[in-house]
């Protein structure tokens with residue numbers, strides 16, 4: 001049995017960060033694909049040369065074609081266009097929809113049995129689009145958002161309580177954006193719900209900071225953050241190639257769960273070798289459910305813009 005193969009389409013900031021972490025964790029061989037000739041090849045060579053220092057064995061390949069990606073176990077899609085001046089949200093949606101469609105077609109052609117992990121924004125809409133274009137069963141198309149959002153929530157809780165991030169687990173549902181739904185009742189430190197450790201007012205403030213977590217970084221950095229997003233993608237790749245069956249929030253296709261039908265949105269799932277092995281339904285208060293439905297409404301509109 002050879003090594004697993006993980007392909008990353010889009011060797012930009014997030015894609016390259018994910019690729020490097022995946023190689024470092026020795027999850028398998030890594031193929032990076034981009035449209036800018038030289039970039040995926042150069043980054044692959046650079047990363048490979050970190051191998052002897054960091055002591056990892058992984059074959060790293062960069063390419064502008066898809067042949068090298070053949071029969072990948074996981075394909076991560078991070079290819080997209082940044083929002084340019086004068087571009088509306090809708091323009092960006094259409095531009096990225098075109099990119100995702102052409103990428104998904106190529107992925108399916110070369111890796112018909114793979115699991116696709118989506119990252120391109122607007123995440124929940126692009127994941128739906130990739131699912132449609134690929135023709136894959138919904139279990140094999142999953143979006144990354146909840147891991148990053150809950151990682152941000154965990155980071156801020158750790159800062160608040162001065163306690164190890166290792167002891168903090170958090171649940172953030174809903175779409176990746178202003179409408180995400182952090183769930184303090186399901187967020188614990190050493191098993192203790194944060195509602196017993198932090199005042200309601202501070203929890204609200206920390207939840208707001210989490211919702212704006214991406215924006216806070218863009219403001220400082222002038223481009224989107226990529227370390228935490230790349231790490232979140234690597235964790236998803238790990239859950240799939242090692243069949244870990246992690247219970248984590250991801251964007252998944254709902255068919256009536258939480259009263260939402262035919263939409264991708266962030267919910268707790270079990271992620272393993274088959275992709276989304278289960279969608280977990282948890283009790284939500286009517287307020288939490290309302291927030292989730294409000295989040296869903298914006299994505300329903302979004303998939304409408306690209307013709308669904």
Ligand code: APR
Nearest residue numbers: 010011012013014015034035078079080081099119120121
């Ligand atoms: N095929 C392959 N790669 C592509 C394609 C395509 N059709 N179109 C664009 N790319 C590549 C770009 O050349 C670039 O290297 O995708 C990469 C995107 O990387 P960055 O611009 O650095 O963006 P990043 O911060 O990594 O974010 C990736 O996630 O937040 C979303 O939608 C946002 O598009 C962004 C994506």
